[in-house]
Amino acid sequence: MKNASPVIAIDGPSASGKGTVASRVAEALGFHYLESGALYRLVALVSSRAGMGLEENELAKVASGLDVTFTGDQVLLAGEDVAEALRSEAMGNRASDIASLPDVRSALLERQRGFRQPPGLVADGRDMGTVVFPDAALKVFLTASVGVRAERRYKQLNDKGIRANLASLSRDLAARDERDANRAVAPLAPAPDALVLDSSDQPVNQVIAQVVHWAREKLESKPDR
Numbered sequence: 001m002k003n004a005s006p007v008i009a010i011d012g013p014s015a016s017g018k019g020t021v022a023s024r025v026a027e028a029l030g031f032h033y034l035e036s037g038a039l040y041r042l043v044a045l046v047s048s049r050a051g052m053g054l055e056e057n058e059l060a061k062v063a064s065g066l067d068v069t070f071t072g073d074q075v076l077l078a079g080e081d082v083a084e085a086l087r088s089e090a091m092g093n094r095a096s097d098i099a100s101l102p103d104v105r106s107a108l109l110e111r112q113r114g115f116r117q118p119p120g121l122v123a124d125g126r127d128m129g130t131v132v133f134p135d136a137a138l139k140v141f142l143t144a145s146v147g148v149r150a151e152r153r154y155k156q157l158n159d160k161g162i163r164a165n166l167a168s169l170s171r172d173l174a175a176r177d178e179r180d181a182n183r184a185v186a187p188l189a190p191a192p193d194a195l196v197l198d199s200s201d202q203p204v205n206q207v208i209a210q211v212v213h214w215a216r217e218k219l220e221s222k223p224d225r
């Protein structure tokens, strides 16, 4: 896709730090930012508020009809800021179930591609490099061991005053990885041309600097992208 705005795709499992890394990389490059998981979480939130189960048709309709605006840290759902509500483990788990439904994924596809605007986009999720933006200028697969991710999530929750249990967080993350990696459509997996970055033993600033460095290298070598 010549002359389209460049995309930096950052995929990886839950709690790998991809949200923090992707938003900081977007800031450093002056690019737009898409947190695609928020869209799946929004479908989870809207449908659970409506008392719905997991019917694919109904959920696909919710996905096509989402009235959402992202502004800074706010996620405005028909004008209501639901950023905090989306973060709960319950919404993450429901989002993971919903994300296995092909019609929901198709319903969100064009909406995600719409975020690709000049001067460029950093997008994080599970299938940014494999399905949504296969022509991304740079694809990073950011990972970390389950133990490290569970500890990071535990600390995040604790900092927010939410009580959590490390062992059960670790079990939940492993179960979610399993579901995301084994679903039939757009499973969690590195694109063949992705650079895999294991952040288990690296401070987040170092990971950000590495991705910005790779991005600049790719963007400079492909001026028409």
Ligand code: DC
Pocket: 014, 015, 036, 037, 038, 040, 041, 092, 095, 096, 099, 100, 124, 125, 126, 127, 128, 176, 180
């Ligand atoms: O990144 P996250 O934890 O906010 O995502 C929540 C769930 O949404 C995750 O378990 C899998 C799903 N998801 C997906 O299937 N594809 C994406 N691009 C982003 C998220």
